[in-house]
Amino acid sequence: MTNDNKSVCVIGGGISGMTTAIEAAEVGYEVYLIEKSPSLGGRVVQMNQYFPKLCPPQCGVEINYKRIRVNPKIRYFTLAEVEKISGTPGNFDVTIRLNPRYVNDKCTACNKCAEVCPVERSSDYNYAMDKTKAVYLAHEMAFPMKYVIDDKVCLKEQCAKCLAACKYDAIELSMKPKTLNINVGSVVLATGWSSYDAAKIDNLKYGIYKNVVRNVEMERLAAPNGPTKGKILRPSDKKEIKSIAFVQCAGSRDENHLAYCSSICCLASMKQATYVRSQYPDADIYIFYIDIRATGRFEDFYTKVQADNKISFIKGKVAKITEDADTKSLTVVAEDILSGQKIYKTVDMVVLATGMVPNGIKSQMPADIVYDEFGFIVPDLQSPGIYTAGCAKKPADVASCIQDATGAALKAIQIFV
Amino acid sequence: MANNLIESDIDFVNDITKLGGGSLKKCFQCATCSVVCNLSSDDKPFPRKEMIWAQWGLKDKLISDPDVWRCYQCGDCSVHCPRGAKPAEVMGAIRNYSFKNYAFPKFMGTALSSPKYLPLLFAVPVILFLLVLAHVGNLISVPAGEIVFAKFIPHLYVDPIFISVSAIVAGAMAMSITKFWKNMDTNNPHGNHYGEKSILQSGILAAEEILTHNKFKKCDANNLRYSGHLAIFYGFMALFAVTTIVFFGLYVFGLELPLKLTNPVKILANIGAVALITGCTIAVYNRLNKKDTSGESYYYDWLFLGILFIIGITGLLAELVRLSGNAPVAYWTYFVHLVFVFFLIAYLPYSKFAHLMYRFVAIVYAKYAGMREPAEDAVTEKTEVKSVA
Amino acid sequence: MDKKLGVYICSGCDIGESVEVDKLLTVAQGEQKIPVCIKHANLCGAEGVELIKKDIKEQGVNSVVVAACSPRVHFDTFSFDPTVYVERVNLREHVAWSHVPKEEDTQMLAEDYIRMGIIRAKKANAPKPYIENITKTVLVIGGGITGMTSAIEATKAGYKVILVEKASVLGGWMRRWYKQLPQRPPYKELQDVDIEKTINEVKKHPDIKLFTSAEIENVSGQPGMFDVSIKQDGKTIIERAGSIIVSTGWKPYDAGKVDGLGFGKYANVVNNVMMEDITVQGKGKIKRPSDNKDVKSIVFVQCAGSRDKNHLPYCSSVCCLTSLKQASYVRNSNPDAKVYIVYKDMRTPGQYENFYKDKQADNGVFLTKGDIAGITENPDKSLEVNIKNTLIGEDIRIKADMVVLATGMVPATDSGILNLQYRQGKELPMLKYGFPDSNFICFPYETQRTAIYAAGCVRQPAESKTCKDDATGAALKAIQALELESIGSAVHPRAGDLSYPIFFMQKCTQCKRCTEECPFGAIDEDEKGSPKPNPNRCRRCGVCMGACPERIVSFENYSVDIVSSMLKSIEVPGEEEEKLRILALACENDAYPAFDIAGINRTILNPNIRIIPVRCLGSVNIVWIADALSRGIDGIMLMGCKYGEDYQCHFIKGSEIANRRMENLKEVLQRLVLEPERVRVMQLEISDYNRLPDIMNDFMAKVTELGPNPYKSF
Known part of the structure; x- marks a missing residue:
């Protein structure tokens, strides 16, 4: 258990993982931050604004990037996946697979490669609502600010146009995966969440009707760096919208899908209602819900949104959506429970408040990871030296995740005492 | 204050739980059920409101709610229910409760509600028919010669038995229905809007709805259930018609029995029997294999289905054996058949068979009281409801 | 040490195509008289960096101006020996990439940026930190579940803790609970309250100095060196602490203030805290207060005061769970009892949806959304609850033996906690409704007083599981503040910044602008009104520098x-x-x-x-x-x-x-x-x-x- 190497391995470079890493490093411990995608930042950098302040997530992310920049104790790896962890608390051997970026550290992010790249791919950052080149920057604030090549679509040596275009020798089409072995004292799992696949909810017609989108996609539609440059336009014809319905608990609190409450969707929809409101002051906005869950001071936000006479809250779950074949407008049906009447609202667009699915961990671990029935990691039941932070352990809002991730940092460094 | 004093009846909740509504407490009132139900109207749709009434043990509301009988338990609601509260089954359980609740006399309701009384219930027709056999001397040996069932148990005995039983049953039904109608009239959650249709008009419309099964057809989740029910229904109606024709034929026109196989009435009878058996087979298959949509099956369901199935099979079997010439088997099969027919008819108002009358009455009432019908493929903005959250 | 500047201009990444780099060199060399001025086509490449390093080594360059890309990128590429000051001039993002190339205006822009960078490099110095001998002890105020958790967690990381509790016993509210909410999967069953274990751990802990029946008299000094005056048994004890966790918890809202609920008026109307007491006293058997009769029917009124603009505008987060828990008490006490819960929205987030589902499944528990129209008492002391807007489809009335008001949590901040001897107020500034919470979603521990953190229900209404997590987070921040202060570094959000404001006191006119405007209360005043800076309280924002009309405040850089x-x-x-x-x-x-x-x-x-x-x-x-x-x-x-x-x-x-x-x-x-x-x-x-x-x-x-x-x- 005695090991001079007082370092922590944090798996997941989203807001929770970054927080744990930074907080531990600012106490003075060495941290390895492992992220599987090309940039740190995770889900929050795909958000337009945070509730309830309606402030841009990039602001806090920028501070965190800066904290990482100035802190030599944090070593981060993107496109990296933990393959295996073995050993004992205080002395874990972590095997990390570094997937090839095909772009080396010489990259200056000058964009010359992308200018000549002939291949396109659908953007995962924008949930496939637009395209990037095969060589691309994850987003304008990508950290590290390095391009990456999507090897699933890149034509590699057959094309090699980027190779010629790059003045800095940064393209390495023959880059191979590498393995990195590190020794750490403790491990924090901050593997985060994914949005529920709404296509599984057959009556809500996601993936069938074009104007039915998920809340995560709505964030991109409202974001200045999204596929529509921040203008909320309906997908079928890129038209401005006059009315919109938010369908709460789309999959969540549903035994056929996610039996737990995803905690944040009520607030997310209210927040998105404010997006619509600020872009389209005359639009009619309907929020269909079972229970509005705005705990603590989030209630203030609910009160504020509720006071808006263009936003109607209807207690009753939307269970049926139909599409007008010509106009592509949608009619949502619910029972307005408090009046005992079925209610039909024809709207331009429908946003499904889909919930959070925990990503869990796929790496080989020194001991079995204990999950609850929903796939969330149970923090108290893990073997010593393994800790959990953020949405890997419960569905939660950003502030709660960060609060939790800060606590996880303390747990992770206690092993060194 | 004029608010209604609510007294939750835990016993009622427990009863509903036992009668097939075991999942009712899971409901969290999202109203998915009311929306996915193709039979539910726009005004005060079911079964969301019935679910909370059931959860709260509000018996009076439920037993006088016509909507309980406008549900065909097709299972759309149960399939989509996010909590596994199975509203379809709860509605079924409430109907089961109603059989017992409206039973006249009361003890008959109790007798049909639990398998422990089953031997007693069967003992009545068995003893009755055995006494007849003993009286006519057919108890020890069956009549010789051409197999004619009337030789075994003569019409002279059978018909008066069934006529008097039917009369008693009709009387009991009248009592139950009167009470049911009165309850609906006082407690109808939709409020009464009389005057649109007369009772007669309502009755005709209700009959049309039942005969065409046009509401039942709207079920999405389990279409097989609709087919099964249709087969049973028409099989039964055919057999009922045959019985009526034969009865009148016998006494009015001196019809000779057994009928020839080519006789149109006989053909109808056989088709009816086959339809009944086929329908029952589908129903049994459904109940065993499609629990997600059909839901769990309970005593009321199995008893009724079993009786019908056996009636169909024994009827057909009796005919086939008769044709094959095996007199003892044929006669005793017929005996069994009669016992089950007796069971069906005599206990009609208390078994699930009674759903026929309650449903019919409820539909008549609904039409008479001006209750809304479900919207036809409603996609247009019909109601403008500004909700107070 | 004399400054020797080197200016390195990159012409890569379109800079060379956008501006005339040679002219920029002329500005640096000719106009600004910089001895070492070099251009390179790829400054961030190995060769470019080598070039700078070589000049540092061979030419003694100690102030480097890198005129290339934004300082937000290649931060590590251009960091050298810590004694070498690096100034970044953003020619790429702010000039080449955002302006029309080869235009006179673009060229002028670049030249100005070069000038400004050089001036700054000439004048700025690498800061030398302010370091005091600090105490690495954490003061925790409040000995409930949050405070005790913070204390234990901090000791586990190797720090000493002083724990001050107002009451004579530790354990706070939780000690009074009959059962607690499930803490782990499947989140269905109630758990025994296991707080005695934690209390004993705290009591016996060698690294925790415990003061019960004690209150904070005042706190003076600054992070790393707070002098804490503790009052216990009429005596005053002075302890030194480095950072502080405020975990004073909450109080139930006075439901008597809510009209129509009959609290304080009708004997059988109690709040949810009293309900715990009743259950504990009856050892699980629930008897109504008026006559000790078995309770056969009970109504839980949710949001009694919460989510109400006239009372507590916020949601108290835990009351739905608490009432479901207490519904279980009643049902276990009497299997025939009827339990009614009237809610506005049932709020059981996350995995606690399981708890809701499980408790709801009881045939004797009846739930509805509804608004309480009033509660009246019958002559037999039973109660009638009138409810509007229900899910039943009509307004209803329920007769009950007892009514439990699910009253909310009020942060225990109304009476003084810290009594800080700061120029700007004695307590943590409140965000809203008495919660001294952070205003930041991204940084929930970013409080307005350096090294003082709030945790648990004093910060936000929460159930015990969340409180424990919060307590752990606050403990991390408290020890982190100690470590950062010990090296003279700022804490978040400028962690790592070693600069601090230096006051040139001779010119001070005692105008007090700096002491008034400092957002963190870092600057006290002496009797004459001269500022007394406390660098360890400082966040290095420079507001004091902006405030000063005499320009006496400055940082090295x-x-x-x-x-x-x-x-x-x-x-x-x-x-x-x-x-x-x-x-x-x-x-x-x-x-x-x-x-x-x-x-x-x-x-x-x-x-x-x-x-x-x-x-x-x-x-x-x-x-x-x-x-x-x-x-x-x-x-x-x-x-x-x-x-x-x-x-x-x-x-x-x-x-x-x-x-x-x-x-x-x-x-x-x-x-x-x-x-x-x-x-x-x-x-x-x-x-x-x-x-x-x-x-x-x-x-x-x-x-x-x-x-x-x-x-x-x-």
């Missing part, structure tokens, strides 16, 4: 003089040239990166604007405005964060203060016959990069309309 000199180095074309010059003082966390992103997106911006990053708009000294205007600069934009209720400024009021100062400046400008519109304070978010061209052009149009600065010709 950031001062009034540095920025003044920078903006004075801007070449202002004469009036005849018809080229306006605009200065933008931009918040370095939001506005500055927004310009970077505009560059990354190749957004074309107006070339007449010169951007100087500032730590916070609050650090902007009016002198800069005066200097700029007297230099002939035509207009000034101050780009800061949003202020007001949902302020985004991490130094609380930076942009608000700047705005106020500029209001005051208007008069001065008018006296000088200068239009106040030449100075505009704007609130800008990092995500506003798409709006930059419009924002800039709009201001430019205004200034064009006003005409050139009349002071140009002087």
Whole structure:
């Protein structure tokens, strides 16, 4: 258990993982931050604004990037996946697979490669609502600010146009995966969440009707760096919208899908209602819900949104959506429970408040990871030296995740005492 | 204050739980059920409101709610229910409760509600028919010669038995229905809007709805259930018609029995029997294999289905054996058949068979009281409801 | 040590195609007389970096100006020996990528940036930290579940703790609970309260110095060296602590204030805390208070005072779970009892949905949404609850033996906790409703008093599981503050910053602006009104520097003089040239990166604007405005964060203060016959990069309309 190497391995470079890493490093411990995608930042950098302040997530992310920049104790790896962890608390051997970026550290992010790249791919950052080149920057604030090549679509040596275009020798089409072995004292799992696949909810017609989108996609539609440059336009014809319905608990609190409450969707929809409101002051906005869950001071936000006479809250779950074949407008049906009447609202667009699915961990671990029935990691039941932070352990809002991730940092460094 | 004093009846909740509504407490009132139900109207749709009434043990509301009988338990609601509260089954359980609740006399309701009384219930027709056999001397040996069932148990005995039983049953039904109608009239959650249709008009419309099964057809989740029910229904109606024709034929026109196989009435009878058996087979298959949509099956369901199935099979079997010439088997099969027919008819108002009358009455009432019908493929903005959250 | 500057200009990444690099070299070499001036086509490449390193080693260059890309990238590439000062000039994002190439205006912009960078490198020094001998002990105030958890967790990380509890026993509210909510999967069954174990652990812990029946008299000093005066048994004990966790918990809302609920009036109307007491007293058997009779029916009234603008406008988060828990008590006490729960919204987030589902499944529990229209008492002391807007479809009335009001949590902050001997108030500033919470979603522990953190229900209403997590987080921050202070570093959000404000006291006029405006209460006053800075309380925002009319406050690497000199180095074309010059003082966390992103997106911006990053708009000294205007600069934009209720400024009021100062400046400008519109304070978010061209052009149009600065010709 005695090991001079007082370092922590944090798996997941989203807001929770970054927080744990930074907080531990600012106490003075060495941290390895492992992220599987090309940039740190995770889900929050795909958000337009945070509730309830309606402030841009990039602001806090920028501070965190800066904290990482100035802190030599944090070593981060993107496109990296933990393959295996073995050993004992205080002395874990972590095997990390570094997937090839095909772009080396010489990259200056000058964009010359992308200018000549002939291949396109659908953007995962924008949930496939637009395209990037095969060589691309994850987003304008990508950290590290390095391009990456999507090897699933890149034509590699057959094309090699980027190779010629790059003045800095940064393209390495023959880059191979590498393995990195590190020794750490403790491990924090901050593997985060994914949005529920709404296509599984057959009556809500996601993936069938074009104007039915998920809340995560709505964030991109409202974001200045999204596929529509921040203008909320309906997908079928890129038209401005006059009315919109938010369908709460789309999959969540549903035994056929996610039996737990995803905690944040009520607030997310209210927040998105404010997006619509600020872009389209005359639009009619309907929020269909079972229970509005705005705990603590989030209630203030609910009160504020509720006071808006263009936003109607209807207690009753939307269970049926139909599409007008010509106009592509949608009619949502619910029972307005408090009046005992079925209610039909024809709207331009429908946003499904889909919930959070925990990503869990796929790496080989020194001991079995204990999950609850929903796939969330149970923090108290893990073997010593393994800790959990953020949405890997419960569905939660950003502030709660960060609060939790800060606590996880303390747990992770206690092993060194 | 004029608010209604609510007294939750835990016993009622427990009863509903036992009668097939075991999942009712899971409901969290999202109203998915009311929306996915193709039979539910726009005004005060079911079964969301019935679910909370059931959860709260509000018996009076439920037993006088016509909507309980406008549900065909097709299972759309149960399939989509996010909590596994199975509203379809709860509605079924409430109907089961109603059989017992409206039973006249009361003890008959109790007798049909639990398998422990089953031997007693069967003992009545068995003893009755055995006494007849003993009286006519057919108890020890069956009549010789051409197999004619009337030789075994003569019409002279059978018909008066069934006529008097039917009369008693009709009387009991009248009592139950009167009470049911009165309850609906006082407690109808939709409020009464009389005057649109007369009772007669309502009755005709209700009959049309039942005969065409046009509401039942709207079920999405389990279409097989609709087919099964249709087969049973028409099989039964055919057999009922045959019985009526034969009865009148016998006494009015001196019809000779057994009928020839080519006789149109006989053909109808056989088709009816086959339809009944086929329908029952589908129903049994459904109940065993499609629990997600059909839901769990309970005593009321199995008893009724079993009786019908056996009636169909024994009827057909009796005919086939008769044709094959095996007199003892044929006669005793017929005996069994009669016992089950007796069971069906005599206990009609208390078994699930009674759903026929309650449903019919409820539909008549609904039409008479001006209750809304479900919207036809409603996609247009019909109601403008500004909700107070 | 004498400064020897080296200027390194990169021509890569379109810079060479956009501006004439040689001319930039001329500016550095000829005009600014820099001995070492080199251009390179790929400065961030191995060869370029080697070049700089070689000059540091062989030529003794100790101040490096890297004129290349934004400081937000290649930060590690261009960091050398810590004694070498590095200044980054953003020629790529702020010039080449956001302006029309090869134009005179673009060239002038680049040249100005080179000048400003060189001036700054000349004047700024690598800071030497302020280090005091600090105590690595954490003070925890409040011995409930949160405080005890914080204490234990901090000791586990190797720190000593002083725990002060007002009551004679530890354990807080939780000690009074009959059962607690499930703490682990499947989140269905109630758990025994296991707080005695924690209490014993705290009591026996060698690293926890425990004071019960004790209160804080006052706290003086600064982080790392707080002198804490504790009052116990009439005696005063002085302890030294380095950081503080406030976990004083909550109190139930006085339901007597809510009309129509009968609390305090009817014997059988109790609150949810009393319900725990009743259950504990009856050892699980619930008897109604009026006559000790078995309870056969009970109504739980949710949101009794919570979610009500006349009482507690917020949701208390735990009451739904608590009532479901207590419904179980009643049902276990009497299997025939009827339990009614009347809620506004059933709030059982996350996995606690399981708890809701499980407790609801009981045939004797009846739930509905509804509004309480009133509660009345019958002669037999039973109660009638009138409920409107139910799910039943009608207004209803329920007769009950007892009513439990699910009253909410009020943060225990109304009476003093810390009694800080700070110039700016004795307690942690409240965010809202008495919660001393952080205003930041991204940084929930970013409090307004350095090294003092709130945790548990005093910060936000929460169940015990969340409180324990929160307690752990706060403990981390408390020990982190100690570690950072011990090396002389700022804490979040400028962690790692070793600079601190230095006061040139001889020139102080005791105007008190710095002591009043410091957002963190870092500066006290002596009797004469002279500032007494406490560097360990300081967050290094520079608001004091901006406030000081005498310019006596400065940091080694950031001062009034540095920025003044920078903006004075801007070449202002004469009036005849018809080229306006605009200065933008931009918040370095939001506005500055927004310009970077505009560059990354190749957004074309107006070339007449010169951007100087500032730590916070609050650090902007009016002198800069005066200097700029007297230099002939035509207009000034101050780009800061949003202020007001949902302020985004991490130094609380930076942009608000700047705005106020500029209001005051208007008069001065008018006296000088200068239009106040030449100075505009704007609130800008990092995500506003798409709006930059419009924002800039709009201001430019205004200034064009006003005409050139009349002071140009002087």
